[in-house]
Each structure stands twice: as C-alpha cells, then as structure tokens.
Amino acid sequence: MTDVKIRVRDLYKIFGSNTTEAQKLLNAGHSKDEVFAKTGQVVGVNKVSFDVNAGEIYVLMGLSGSGKSTLIRLINRLVEPTSGAINIDGENIAALPQAELVKWRRKRVAMVFQSFALMPHRNVLDNAAFGLEMAGTERKVREKRAMEVLGQVGLHTYAAKYPHQLSGGMQQRVGLARALAVDPDILLMDEAFSALDPLKRIEMQTLMLSLQREQKRTILFVSHDLEEALRIGNRIAIMEGGQLVQEGTAHQIITQPANAYVHKFFEGIDTSRYLTAADLLDPVLNGHSYNGGPRVPWSTPLPEAMQIVLSINEPVGVFDAADQLMGSISARSLLVKMSQEARHV
Structure with a gap:
C-alpha cells in the first residue's frame, strides 16, 4: 500500500475581504477572472485536492498566475488558506495554532527559494546552519551538521566564503544545504533552479536526484519548465487558473493530455x-x-x-x-x- 505523506482536500485561497461571496461564485462554476470582475477578490487556489506519497518528487507546474507558488506556500502556511484541509501524516496543518505551527515547521519542513535568500553578512557555514540556529541547536552541533550537508552538496571547502564570492549555482547549493541541515521530512522547492543558466540548472537537478536516491525525502517542486518536470518528477500536477487540471506520471501527461493548455507545454520538446x-x-x-x-x-x-x-x-x-x-x-x-x-x- 502506498504511504500518503501529504493529503490536500478542497483547498481554497482567495485574497481579499469578501472571500465568502467569491467562493460561492467559484463553486457555481465561475472562473477566477469572472470572480475578480464581480467581487474584486483574487483567486489564488480554487478547490484543489491531491495526494503526495512519502519519498516521491511531486512537481507543480503551470504558467505565471496559475496558483502553483501560492499552493506550495499553503502547504507550510506561509500563506493562510481560506478553507480546506492540509493533512500531513494525518495531522491537519491548516488547523494548527501559530505556536504549534512554528514548532512543526522547524522540525518537519524546509523550503528552497528561487532567489537563494542567503544572508550576505554570514559565511557559507553560518548560512547553512541558520535553520538549526533558529531551532536553538548549540553552535558545535549545528556547525558539525552544516559541514555534513555542505559536503553532500560539494561545498565543504567553501565554508568560510561569503555569498558574494560564490557563483549563482554555488549559492543555490548553499540554499539547498541550509534546507537539508534541519533534516526535514518534507522539502518545498519554489522555482528553485529557474534563476540558473541551463547548464547549472541541469547540474542542480542531477545533484537533487542523487541526494533523493539516498535520502528519500518527500519533495514538492514548483516549476514552469516541462523538461525539468519530466526529468525530476515521479508525478506532475498541472495548474491553470488556480485549479489542478491534470496530474499523473510523465508518460500519462504526455500520452493523455487533459486539454490544449496541457498539450501546449510540449511545444518544442521531443516527447x-x-x-x-x-x-x-x-x-x-x-x-x-x-x-x-x-x-x-x-x-x-x-x-x-x-x-x-x-x-x-x-x-x-x-x-x-x-x-x-x-x-x-x-x-x-x-x-x-x-x-x-x-x-x-
């Protein structure tokens, strides 16, 4: 039996002060553009449900404004849901009080951003150890762990360097090491490699896949690049207008596209x-x-x-x-x- 790690059900995110009316319109079949025209409310995620299995890489894809980045931020409540359930290991994260949520984040989940988000005044070692520092881990312990993960991403010899002394690809490796240092169950990656040049991007994908073979984390990965999704994803979910319009393996997505929007992603790609x-x-x-x-x-x-x-x-x-x-x-x-x-x- 498949072990479901993350179970999302009927998840909505509507930005504005009149979310009740907007949600009624969505449930009546109106599009996000129609809801905005009628209410002024912005629909981020519209009644999305999906499961992510333990140890798989689940890729969220879509064009700009499709809701994929909002959705991944809902998973750890960097964005608060309007309604719906986010169950992780059977616990509804959407219902956790703020104090419990902070504790849960520190122990269970880490996030890698597109912008690297490194602190320029801290060296590589201190950047990699930052999450552990925030969790109250003593210096010797956190530095030892940080050196371990820097070794995993090939940067242990750069521990004393500062972000401005590194290439973009190396900075992103530090961001990945920082996320891995807290040993999270779940890794959230929001367009994590999209700021890199094509060769560095492939290099980072290869590194992530190599680490995944050893560590088997549950990874949600946001991307707008089908080639990337096909290469790294065990399953792919494609979003449009805040809705999840299709999910499946690379083979299922390519051979049975749900609509013209999904098929359009294949243009220029030999599938x-x-x-x-x-x-x-x-x-x-x-x-x-x-x-x-x-x-x-x-x-x-x-x-x-x-x-x-x-x-x-x-x-x-x-x-x-x-x-x-x-x-x-x-x-x-x-x-x-x-x-x-x-x-x-």
Missing part, C-alpha cells in the same frame, strides 16, 4: 523518449499478424522496443500485465509514432 511499447501499436495490424514470434511487455521503454522491432522482419507482440496480447508493433507504426511525438502532431 518520444517517454513512449512505451503500449503506445507503439500498429492500428492496421491490430495484433492479427502476431504469430508467436518476438514479444515485449507493454511497459518496455521506446529505445529497447525500437532495437527489437528494427532488428527483425516481423511484427512484435505487446502483452499487458495479465499476459494478454494487446497488439503488435511494426517498423511502420514505430516510426510514425516517433515522428508524431517529435512534431507534436
């Missing part, structure tokens, strides 16, 4: 590498030409399926999890599907 054998079936053959020859499971990745299909002169059977024939792949269907995905036809 063929996310295909599996089940996506490559030849509709002309419909399995009838399979005669007991080569076969592959439905989940076989494209590169492996392609190698098999192009090495022989007969259709390859595709079988589902119950070992039932789904259909056949031919060289024709393989090339047609790859071409369609590469061009997003």
Whole structure:
C-alpha cells in the first residue's frame, strides 16, 4: 500500500475581504477572472485536492498566475488558506495554532527559494546552519551538521566564503544545504533552479536526484519548465487558473493530455523518449499478424522496443500485465509514432 505523506482536500485561497461571496461564485462554476470582475477578490487556489506519497518528487507546474507558488506556500502556511484541509501524516496543518505551527515547521519542513535568500553578512557555514540556529541547536552541533550537508552538496571547502564570492549555482547549493541541515521530512522547492543558466540548472537537478536516491525525502517542486518536470518528477500536477487540471506520471501527461493548455507545454520538446511499447501499436495490424514470434511487455521503454522491432522482419507482440496480447508493433507504426511525438502532431 502506498504511504500518503501529504493529503490536500478542497483547498481554497482567495485574497481579499469578501472571500465568502467569491467562493460561492467559484463553486457555481465561475472562473477566477469572472470572480475578480464581480467581487474584486483574487483567486489564488480554487478547490484543489491531491495526494503526495512519502519519498516521491511531486512537481507543480503551470504558467505565471496559475496558483502553483501560492499552493506550495499553503502547504507550510506561509500563506493562510481560506478553507480546506492540509493533512500531513494525518495531522491537519491548516488547523494548527501559530505556536504549534512554528514548532512543526522547524522540525518537519524546509523550503528552497528561487532567489537563494542567503544572508550576505554570514559565511557559507553560518548560512547553512541558520535553520538549526533558529531551532536553538548549540553552535558545535549545528556547525558539525552544516559541514555534513555542505559536503553532500560539494561545498565543504567553501565554508568560510561569503555569498558574494560564490557563483549563482554555488549559492543555490548553499540554499539547498541550509534546507537539508534541519533534516526535514518534507522539502518545498519554489522555482528553485529557474534563476540558473541551463547548464547549472541541469547540474542542480542531477545533484537533487542523487541526494533523493539516498535520502528519500518527500519533495514538492514548483516549476514552469516541462523538461525539468519530466526529468525530476515521479508525478506532475498541472495548474491553470488556480485549479489542478491534470496530474499523473510523465508518460500519462504526455500520452493523455487533459486539454490544449496541457498539450501546449510540449511545444518544442521531443516527447518520444517517454513512449512505451503500449503506445507503439500498429492500428492496421491490430495484433492479427502476431504469430508467436518476438514479444515485449507493454511497459518496455521506446529505445529497447525500437532495437527489437528494427532488428527483425516481423511484427512484435505487446502483452499487458495479465499476459494478454494487446497488439503488435511494426517498423511502420514505430516510426510514425516517433515522428508524431517529435512534431507534436
């Protein structure tokens, strides 16, 4: 059974003084723009529900103004919800009194921002240890822990340097180390790598994935970049107008986009590498030409399926999890599907 770490139900955030009327309009089916026109209230998040499993990277995507950054801030109540439930390990964080919330934040959750948010008058070691200092950890203990996490992000030799002496990528590593130093259950990352140049961005993604393989934290990661989401996310949730319009694995999002808004994210991206054998079936053959020859499971990745299909002169059977024939792949269907995905036809 999957262990659900975060469970969000019917979560709203409306900015303004007349939230009751605005929420009534939302529930009646009005859009955020219509609500603003009628009430002057700004809708940040509109009746969002989702689960995040323990140890997964869950990516929130959307265009500017879609509500993704507001949503991640609702999780640790940097933004107060208008209504709804945020259950973490069965505890409704949305209902915690302020004093208990502060204690919970210090022990359970950490956040990494786009802007690095380092203190310029503190060196790297003190920046990395800052969260522990705020929690009352004594100096020797917090400095030892800070050095450990600086080692994890490859910056232990820079402990005495100051932020202005570091590159952007190195500053973001310090921000990540500061978050990891408190050993949080949950890591919230809001456009954490978007201020970096493309090469540094990929470097930070690689570092995060490497740490995640070892530490298995629950990570909510906000991004507007589909390539980034596809690379790092176990699952992806796409937001539009304050609503969650689709969630799923990279494969599900790409092969079954919910609407034109979701599909638009794929422009300029070759999504063929996310295909599996089940996506490559030849509709002309419909399995009838399979005669007991080569076969592959439905989940076989494209590169492996392609190698098999192009090495022989007969259709390859595709079988589902119950070992039932789904259909056949031919060289024709393989090339047609790859071409369609590469061009997003």
